[in-house]
Every structure is written in structure tokens, then in C-alpha cells.
Amino acid sequence: MDEKIFQQIVSIVGPNNCSRDIEELHCYSYDSSKQTFLPDAIALPDSTAQVAALVGLANKHLFPIVARGAGSGTTGGALPTCGGIVLSCSRLNHILEIDCANQIAIVEPGVITGEFQQTLKKHNLMYAPDPASLKFCTIGGNVAECAGGPSAIKYGVTKDSIIGLEIVLANGEILTTGTRTEKGVVGYDLTRLFIGSEGTLGIITKIITRLLPLPEHKETFLLQSSSLQKATELVAIILQQNILPCTLEYMDKTALRLVSELLPDPPDDTTRAMLIIEIDGSKENVKEQSNQLKSLVAKQNSCTLQQATTDEEIQEIWLARRSISQASFKLSAHKTSEDVVVPRNRIPELVHFCEDLAKDLNITILTFGHAGDGNIHVNIMAANGSPKETKKSAKAKTALFHKVINMNGSLSGEHGVGITKSPFISLELNKTSIMVMRQIKNMFDPKNIMNPKKIFPDNG
């Protein structure tokens, strides 16, 4: 990058909030996809005006600008694949307003999701989306990826909790979308267009979130089964019984073994799968639904249900669940994480397919995740980084994607496309969909400076 341009960046954000030092650039060159690309510079703006000035500069001098939250994305979204500036949102990290009367909040994109949730608890309110990465990911990254979490089954994903946005467009202009009210249907729904757009249409600088009252009561259960088929079949059966859990998470035996030590009562070797089931609401309603759940499970062979009785036990269960992704690196550093979605009554078919695929290719595959909405994390573990193992892992990924599409599913429930899934989007989207999406991208970003080479395959 030209020295003159860098000096303009310095004048926008100040000398302490930008850098071209190689050590610093490395810190912004990676994300959870485990790929790396060096930016030419990094900038840490602290206001919408500074973001607009940086984008204006990129627009004038035609260099890429890539927004970055915490870099926890698994699909390479925050990577500067074509160089340019990485725009870190770490200083745009303020909760600007909590409006208790209207149950909304206005936050900047760099706010850590879990910290926002903790702050809201003091007001007896909650922001529902709860990705497993909530202790470190940002709301801006969640909006850009449309993140989801265990509670999506009852409360929806990020797009269901966002009612308005402020966005800096590629030409430096500032767009506001949505309303501060629950309802508002004047014009197109631009808020939804930007949610899940992975930083390719503009930089989000403010977010208006919908809030909900904290549920009065919650009960947490662990269901263990010696049958993978039975445990996964139960997901759709529970939901057909008019039981609406706020969590219905699944882990197979390989995932379970990785974190079993963290659980209050580690399962024995006969356990093939486990479900975490939580029910929340008024005390009366929770008791009623919990009793329904207990009697349903009592009728099943090969299943046992345990209730967590203390806060400590509940925390241990969640620590175990949220640790699976990182713990899986114990099996191999060379893993591919997919977050496919299938109709939930077809989860048994998907997990058996993964077991067979693992046997056929002599590779380890573990499955876990948000079973309640059919969103299963499939971790494909190559034994090492050798060309042979990498080829097997790529073969498994391609086979998985074809299977999921044949099952009327989707390639991604929450991690987005980024660069790791872009070669596959035509499996799910037809030519017209891709063409319309490219036209939208061209309209908002005609010079292709906003996070280029993401979502769309290079070959056009």
C-alpha cells in the first residue's frame, strides 16, 4: 500500500489505531477457518464517521476493505484474501442504549455477544441468539453471518432478533434500515438483506436488537441413549408432542468422549448419543412440559433422562457442549467443520450416512449440534495434513454436501459461505438466484471493494 494512502488512514483513525507492522498484520490474517491471508494495513475506527472515511478512501483508491469482529468465523469471511485494509470493530464496542419500556437495545458491532447478554440480565431482559462462541464472538459478526445457537429452536436465529441497522455503504454513504418499533413495513426489508451478507455489501456500524423478558424458570435434562437411531429419532418425536424446548442439542459418541470429563456425571461406554434438552417459560408451563418429556422418555427403550439439579451442573453441561469444537482438535489439527441442515425427521439418516462415510474413507467424522432445528455440525477429521488425507477429507465434504441437498437440506445453517463453501453454492442455489445475488452485490458495491472473493465462486 502506498505510503500516502497509509498516511490518510493515520489521519482518519490516529497513529495508535492503525498499523502496517508485519507482527500486527499477522494478528488479523487468520480466523477459525485456519487459513491465512495478510492484509496491507489494519485500522481500528471508533465511530461511524471514521468507518465512512475509511470506506471512502478504499472507494477512491480501489483497495479491498474487510470488516472483522472476533475472527471466530469458520468459513474465512474475515480474511483479507485480496489484501487491502482489515477494519477491526474492536473499538466500536459500546452498548449505546437499552430501552426497557420498548424492549429494544442499540449496540455497536464490536460488542461481545455474551457480554451483551450478561448486561441485559441485570434488566431482567434477554437477547436470544446464543452461538456457542458467545464468550468471544461479536454481534456484528453474528449479524453478518446470521449466527444461530441452541435457543434458535424456540427463539429463532440472529435475523429474528434484529429490527434495524446502520450501514456504511461502499461509496461512503450511511444507510439506516428498519425501525425502533416491533412493526414497520414501509418499503423493502433491507435489514434482512444485510443480515447474512458477510460484509460483502457494507460495514454494519449500529444494530437495533429486539429483547425479550427473561423466562421465569428453566429446567435442564440430559438424555443418554445406547442407540444413535433412537436418540436422533426422538428429536422430531419430542417436538410433535407439543413440547417446545428452548434447547435440543445432540452429540454423538465421539463428540461425547471428547468432553465427557466435563459433565457432572460422565456417561459409560454404552452411550452412543446424548441430547441436552431445556424447557423454559412460566413455572407452571415448564413443569407441565417437563412431565410430558419424562413420560415420553420413560416409554423408550435404550434411553435414560437425568435432570440437572444445581446451577453448577447446568454450567458444567454447557461448558462440555461449548467445548466440543475446540476439543475436537485433540483428534486432529486438520479438521473441516461443516454446519449442514436437514429436515429434523431426517437427522437419523444424516448421522448414519456420516458413520458409513467415515468407515468407507477410513476417517473420523463426528456429529453434534443444534438438532432441534436440524442443524448438525459435521467435523471431518483428516488424520494429518498429507495430500492423501486432505483428499479424503475433501471427498467426504463433497459427498456430505450432495447428500444434504438430496435430503432437501442446506449447506449452512449459521456459519455462512465465506471462501470455504463458495465453490459449492450452485448445488443449493439455481442460476437465477446466483445471478440476482450478484446483481445485488454489483448494485451496492460496483467497484468490488467490500470483502471481495467471498460467497460467490470465482469462475462466475
Ligand SMILES: Cc1cc2nc3c(=O)[nH]c(=O)nc-3n(C[C@H](O)[C@H](O)[C@H](O)COP(=O)(O)OP(=O)(O)OC[C@H]3O[C@@H](n4cnc5c(N)ncnc54)[C@H](O)[C@@H]3O)c2cc1C
Ligand atoms: C468454538 C466455536 C463455536 C462456534 N459456535 C457457533 C454457533 O453455535 N453458532 C454460530 O452461528 N456460529 C458459531 N461459530 C462461528 C462464529 O463464531 C460465528 O460465525 C460468529 O458469528 C462470527 O463472529 P465474529 O465476531 O468472530 O466475526 P468474524 O469471524 O470476525 O467475521 C465473520 C464475518 O462477518 C463480517 N463482519 C464482521 N463484522 C462486521 C461488520 N461490522 N459489518 C459487516 N460485516 C462484518 C466479516 O467480514 C466476516 O465476513 C463458532 C465458532 C467457534 C470458533
